[in-house]
Amino acid sequence: MNYREVDSTAEYVARLETGADWREEIESLADDVEADAGWFTAIGAVQDAEIWFYDQDDLEYYPVELDEPLEVASCAGNVALLNGERFAHTHAVLSRPDGEAVAGHLNEATVWAGEVHLRVFEEPLEREHDETTDLDLWL
Template sequence: MHYREVSGDREFVARLAHGEDWRAQIEDFATSEGIDAAFFVGLGAVEDATIWYYDQDREAYDAAEFDEPLEVASCVGNVSLLDDEPFAHTHAVLSRRDGTSFAGHLDAATTFAGELYVRAFEESLERHHDDVTDLDLWEL
């Protein structure tokens, strides 16, 4: 395990805008507030979603698209820099009307309603290519 201590005292609550992309709003917020590193949790509902699943054998993402209203039962993620821009690494558990749910990396979703808690860190976190996983991971 690689690690380092981070600190921060900037905390935010936010209401996501109806009709806008869930993840893009987090990235835009980070840019406007000068946030290079943060942790966030959220909940709400979306009108549609694209979820990615990383196939470890192929080292590639597979996309699943859902064109239906979904509850965001849980959303968790972090903000760090990727190519010098804030990137919101976002995972979500989404549920249907019948209660069935699915989860994965939230690539995109049209917000119906959403609420977030964000804790920003003073130190920057940057993502760099990791040869072992073929992913962009934190360089600690």
Template sequence: MHYREVETTREFVASMETGADWREEIESLADEQEIDAGFFYALGAVQDAEFWFYDQRRKEYEPVVFEEPLEVAACVGNVSWLDGERFAHTHAVLSRPSGQALAGHLNSATVFSGECHLREFDTELVRERDETTELDLWL
């Protein structure tokens, strides 16, 4: 296990723009406020969504697309640097009107409505390729 102690410095709440991309809205906030590392919670609703499922055997992401309105029951993630850009590593639980839940690594979604709480860390975090999993992780 790799770990380090971090302090929080600032916190923000934001309303997302209807029609924008969910993850890009979080990344834009981080860019505008020059947040190099942080953790966020969000909720709301989306008009569609694309999850990425990581096939552990093949070590590749596979997209899973939902072209329907969905409720964002829970969304959590972190902000750090990846390939020279701020990246919002986003996981979400989305629900259908029936209550059926869909969950995973949220790559993109079109915002219907969204609210986000972003907490900034006092240190920069950079994702690096982990040789075992072939994922970009905090090391």
């Protein structure tokens, strides 16, 4: 297990812009506040979404396209540096009008309404390729 203590330097709340991309809005916030590491939670609604499921046998992401309005029942993730750029690793639980939920790695989604809370860490986190999982993981 790889772990470390982190100290928070700041916390921000933000409203995501209607029509923008959900994950890109979080990355934009991280850029604006110069957050090279952090943890976020968010709620709201999206007009469409693409979630990814990672197949542990194939070591590959498979996309699930959702072309419908969805509630963001829960969204959590972290900000870290990936190839020198801020990257928001984002997971979400999205719900349909009947309450059915779909979930996974949120690659993209069009914001209808969104609110995010970002806690910024003092020390940067960096992602590096892990050969076992074929994923970019924290160092």
